[in-house]
Amino acid sequence: MKKRILSLVLIFTISSVCSGCGLEQARDNGPKSLTDSSKDVKEVAVDEEEENYDDVKIEVVENASHSDEYNEAFEIGDRIGASYMRQGDAEVTEFESWQEGYKALIEDCNNDGYEHSYALIYVDGDDIPELVYKTYDDQVAIATFTGSTVNIFSSQLQDIQYIKGTNNVIAHENIVADSTLNDYVVAIKDGFWVQIAYGTSRPMDIWAEDSFDENGNPIISYWEINGEELSSQAEYDEMLLKYIDTNSVTPGLENGGESYEAILAKIDSMK
Template identity: 30%
Template sequence: MRKKKVMLLCTLIFCCILSACGQKKEEKSEKPRPAAELPEKEPDIDKKNPVKKDTDKTEDKKKEDKKDVKTAPKAEKPKEKPEAERLIQEQTFDTELIPLGNVTFASYLPDTSQMPYGDAEFKVSQNQQVIAVLSGMNQSNTRKEETFHKVEAVSFPDYNQDGYDDIIIICSYLPDDRTKGVYSEARLYYGSAEGRFTLDIGLSEQVNADVMEKTIQNILDFLYQDTDYAEIPQTDEPDDSQADTAWKQAFADYIHNTYGQGGVAGYQLIYVNDDDIPELAVIGNCEAAGCRIVTYANGQTYEKHLRRTNFTYIERENLLCNSDGVMDGYYDLVYCIIDGQMTLIAEGNYGAEDNSSLQVDENGNLIYKYYWNGVEMTEEDYNSALNEVYDMSKAAQGYETGAYYTVEEILAELENN
């Protein structure tokens, strides 16, 4: 009986072992389901904004990328150059212009950073205030297919003989077509009783067409031989008996009318041209007051205010030279009497570009730059050009300290002359 129970128990244990082995085999034989048969995972949906979260992330990424992209900085427009940097020192003058009086005429380079084809600019100032800006050759003050090169010369003659000073300017230009080379162009401005300067386009064009070598002297020669501009109506000349006394009375009236203004040390009578009427030299009592030359013609007096006091003249050869300067800036201004008035016919300037930092050569001589009628040259050529117009060996001194008449003496001299 006991053997039967043991055998039954062994049989049950064996059956359990077989059953467990069968289950393992079935689990191993089950193949994995294909990926296509796996259930699709639903995307996460924002209930308020039915857009896929992946899309939101993409948009955010784009925004971040945009933030990272740096835009190139905009090119800044070049700053306008100050006038002081564009000032042409050798073509800037302190002078007297009728009817304005003492003024500063300033020449400026064009600001090519703003206008590559810009032209030079010219201004007249008085008491540090700009009172006139000369108009350009066209409304925009620019050139066409050429660039500004240099201001060659500036002069202030009364070229139309109306009693008011005018302005002649010569500039040179460099064409884009380099085979043509640099050329010069003149512009003429006529003055008025109101102190305005107007560009004479017609006369400027005529001068540029007919005067081949453009210098101040050549332009004046052209103007004075052209009857359209030289024949100015004049008053009737008094007869000889009247002429003998008219100029004396005119000078006496001038002295009485101006003596009270001050600034006068004395007077001289000099003979500049070859007629029988002398010129009245009014000597200033200081360098700043300068000297004045008073001429008589056509029944009236004309006055030319010289710079500072020093001047010489070649007696009866119709030439006078105002030579003076200060602070390493000097000049020689040559005048002659045309139609009764002192007229500038040639000018020279020389000196240091910067008198605060003077340079010397190997011999210890100061290094100056020399310009005759606006053209730079050597000192030797400058002196030669001056002597061609004005022979210094013939010159008589016009200003000498103490060598002049008092007001009472000059009036007596006029009476007895």
């Protein structure tokens, strides 16, 4: 538990200091335990007031075969991430189209003083793409659009991978100060990001000298997925396969992504 609390503090710190790219309001909810679907889990602030999305067409992914574990986690559907608030706005920004929303987010990124790259991908079965983009300090985030809002999943993510059209995304996180590797398996449900699985691996005791090799690299000896402790990396990898086929994933930012000018031109061509 101490490890998880420390990780959350680091995540919050990074999110709170980033400017632009929608990160300053993308408060991380932390990894959820999918073995407990109780309603006392805190959701993002923008979800405190229920909104009616009856007019939003939610596509069902055809021919996407998922495991029982995936389907159960999807039904629980703990939301993660936050809805995008454009720079200067006092509340979540609403847009008339996904093109308008993504372009506003891209403009915020372009104005924050850092270098960024972008890609449009298709996570689920609808005709609205998701936006993957490089953020602060070479970290990565992913946005989707529903009704009128852009909804972002971000953390200290190194990379995002997905299987096209199957509603299956995996994001990898390396908390260097914590000697911890995290995997998030996420999906889109009713236009918002939900957590399917959360895995973590680290030394059993990060403060012990024998938890590191002669080069100072951490020796991984503890593995966990969705609160279940595992005995080895092989067992960890096997359980992760129940939630996403890691042998079939594609990089979200393939070939490094596209430039500011190129991604805006692509979005404009899709109107």
